[in-house]
Amino acid sequence: MRTILSLLAVWLLAAVPVQAMEQDATNYTEMFMEERIEEGSFKGAIVSIVQNGEVVLADGYGLANASLQVEADADTLFRAGSVGKSMTAAAVLQQVEAGTLSLDTSITEMLSIELANEPAETVTIPHLLTHTAGFDETMTGFYATSYDEVDPVRFLKERTPALKRSPGTEVEYSNVGLAIAGQLVEDASGVPFPDYVEARIFEPLGMNDSSFEQHENPAYVAASYIGDQPYPYSYIHMVPAGSITTSANDMALYMLAHLEQNEELASSESFSLMHEPQFHMHEDVTGMHFGHYGSQFGGLDAIRHDGSIDAFMSTMMLVPELDLGIFVSTNGVTGIESQRVMADYLSGLAEAMGVETEPHTLAETPTTEDELADFSGSYTMNRVNEKGPLSIISIFNPTISIEAASDGTLSVDDLHFSGGRYTMQETSSPLVFQQVHDFETLALLENDQFISSVYPMMVFDRVPLIGERHLSYAVLGFISAVAVFFLLVIPVRGLYRIIRRRKVPDKRHRVLAFFTVLSLLLAAGTMAASVQLLIFGYVTAGTFMLAAPLVPLLLALIYALVWWRTDRAKSSVGFLFIQAAVVLFASFALYWQMTPFHV
Numbered sequence: 001m002r003t004i005l006s007l008l009a010v011w012l013l014a015a016v017p018v019q020a021m022e023q024d025a026t027n028y029t030e031m032f033m034e035e036r037i038e039e040g041s042f043k044g045a046i047v048s049i050v051q052n053g054e055v056v057l058a059d060g061y062g063l064a065n066a067s068l069q070v071e072a073d074a075d076t077l078f079r080a081g082s083v084g085k086s087m088t089a090a091a092v093l094q095q096v097e098a099g100t101l102s103l104d105t106s107i108t109e110m111l112s113i114e115l116a117n118e119p120a121e122t123v124t125i126p127h128l129l130t131h132t133a134g135f136d137e138t139m140t141g142f143y144a145t146s147y148d149e150v151d152p153v154r155f156l157k158e159r160t161p162a163l164k165r166s167p168g169t170e171v172e173y174s175n176v177g178l179a180i181a182g183q184l185v186e187d188a189s190g191v192p193f194p195d196y197v198e199a200r201i202f203e204p205l206g207m208n209d210s211s212f213e214q215h216e217n218p219a220y221v222a223a224s225y226i227g228d229q230p231y232p233y234s235y236i237h238m239v240p241a242g243s244i245t246t247s248a249n250d251m252a253l254y255m256l257a258h259l260e261q262n263e264e265l266a267s268s269e270s271f272s273l274m275h276e277p278q279f280h281m282h283e284d285v286t287g288m289h290f291g292h293y294g295s296q297f298g299g300l301d302a303i304r305h306d307g308s309i310d311a312f313m314s315t316m317m318l319v320p321e322l323d324l325g326i327f328v329s330t331n332g333v334t335g336i337e338s339q340r341v342m343a344d345y346l347s348g349l350a351e352a353m354g355v356e357t358e359p360h361t362l363a364e365t366p367t368t369e370d371e372l373a374d375f376s377g378s379y380t381m382n383r384v385n386e387k388g389p390l391s392i393i394s395i396f397n398p399t400i401s402i403e404a405a406s407d408g409t410l411s412v413d414d415l416h417f418s419g420g421r422y423t424m425q426e427t428s429s430p431l432v433f434q435q436v437h438d439f440e441t442l443a444l445l446e447n448d449q450f451i452s453s454v455y456p457m458m459v460f461d462r463v464p465l466i467g468e469r470h471l472s473y474a475v476l477g478f479i480s481a482v483a484v485f486f487l488l489v490i491p492v493r494g495l496y497r498i499i500r501r502r503k504v505p506d507k508r509h510r511v512l513a514f515f516t517v518l519s520l521l522l523a524a525g526t527m528a529a530s531v532q533l534l535i536f537g538y539v540t541a542g543t544f545m546l547a548a549p550l551v552p553l554l555l556a557l558i559y560a561l562v563w564w565r566t567d568r569a570k571s572s573v574g575f576l577f578i579q580a581a582v583v584l585f586a587s588f589a590l591y592w593q594m595t596p597f598h599v
Contacts, residue, residue: 028352033061042332044072048252064222078329080314081307084244089291093270100188117162130288136161144235155237175241182240204264207250224311231311255325281451282443298350299357313338360427366408379460415454482581512559523548556582
């Protein structure tokens with residue numbers, strides 16, 4: 001009897017830290033969400049945390065719909081975007097297990113459709129699921145104009161980009177790759193992808209409210225917001241890459257299935273492919289898994305996937321060492337800000353749960369400042385369009401600045417793009433750096449690149465001191481300055497002459513000069529609008545608007561003929577500036593392929 005009581009006491013004592021950890025996680029989450037909602041970061045959020053085979057927390061915070069005053073709860077549906085790539089990978093591996101798909105066979109041999117650009121080299125399923133296929137980025141026609149217009153097959157047949165690098169050589173996040181993976185599932189099973197996932201993943205796991213279908217229903221699906229303004233519900237063609245709608249309760253079940261390696265979801269071999277790195281840009285930085293990427297939770301290895309759609313931001317993280325799963329989704333944080341919010345929540349949660357690990361061992365003899373100076377500069381992500389009108393977006397991508405310090409450390413912009421900077425110390429692995437007081441790592445690579453644990457799904461390339469980005473800024477600045485200057489000067493000079501009753505010279509070239517520079521600004525605005533139209537599915541209208549540069553070109557030609565005939569030496573300087581602006585504008589449009597012929 002005494003032995004039994006002793007064992008019971010030991011069991012109870014062991015359970016206390018676990019229960020305390022769970023309570024700390026719940027208290028911290030409630031505090032964090034209430035603070036951020038009060039600050040206006042987002043209207044509402046849903047969170048689920050599972051550990052040791054149990055649901056620790058599944059709850060909602062704030063408002064799911066501010067207009068209808070609907071509160072968020074554990075059953076509220078949020079759009080989780082690319083978190084759905086995890087389910088897509090699981091679906092692919094189910095078909096591999098069934099023998100209908102192969103990890104080693106070229107995807108073109110298994111697809112029933114012909115892609116818009118057939119890969120010039122062999123692309124396999126591992127390339128798709130680790131984002132290493134080498135596809136160019138594509139945003140043209142990314143969104144559909146309505147639910148009825150959603151057509152994943154047509155998108156792949158018309159919009160799949162060509163390869164821009166050899167498969168398996170470099171990681172670059174690719175929605176197209178996962179869209180193709182979903183098409184492989186559909187072809188192998190003979191079942192539409194959303195129906196397949198519902199039958200083979202959602203129903204067996206009890207995820208009764210989740211779906212890859214895209215239905216805007218304010219009564220059930222949360223709305224998203226930018227500030228106080230509702231963000232429109234969007235429809236995407238690449239359904240397997242990011243159209244999932246789910247709840248905190250459903251995601252708790254999904255995370256438990258992963259942590260417990262539930263055979264309803266996948267085999268042990270398939271779980272290994274999803275839970276262990278399958279591709280590394282650098283062995284000392286978290287790598288790519290099938291349908292997930294490596295991350296860190298308080299310094300512990302974790303598996304993760306984020307998702308962003310409309311103004312929703314979501315994260316699913318699994319920490320096998322703690323038998324822990326975390327899912328968070330908010331309805332009002334977008335872009336760069338979302339990275340900081342999620343990082344703050346997860347780092348604070350790890351601290352609240354008492355997760356403590358030792359940082360990497362630091363280098364005994366750090367790389368010298370002179371050697372590190374070769375890596376100083378600005379870097380930008382490799383996820384860019386290299387072909388087509390939307391390649392222009394790349395010049396506006398944010399950059400990360402790296403500067404070498406005299407003590408062998410690096411001063412680096414916050415990798416979450418918060419606007420701050422921090423110091424990184426070199427670890428015992430050469431050219432691998434770790435943030436002071438944190439666990440984020442960064443590895444400097446050959447070919448002027450770096451990879452980080454914050455973004456293991458994409459490489460950052462160095463921006464040349466004098467490159468297309470800076471030259472484009474200079475060209476746009478010159479064109480804008482010339483256009484604005486002459487739009488102001490020509491009318492003012494004309495009005496001055498009238499007031500002073502001076503003889504007004506030949507009006508034709510002044511009128512032509514005015515309308516030429518006016519058309520420059522209007523054409524620039526039209527082309528900027530065409531980018532939005534192309535992205536949001538209005539491809540015909542966007543293509544038509546890309547013909548806008550022809551207007552200033554035509555007016556400039558007429559202006560040149562009139563100027564030549566009038567031979568007005570006094571206006572030659574202004575004439576040359578205007579003509580130069582038009583030529584540069586046309587050259588800019590051609591260089592960035594912003595023409596109807598490049599759509």
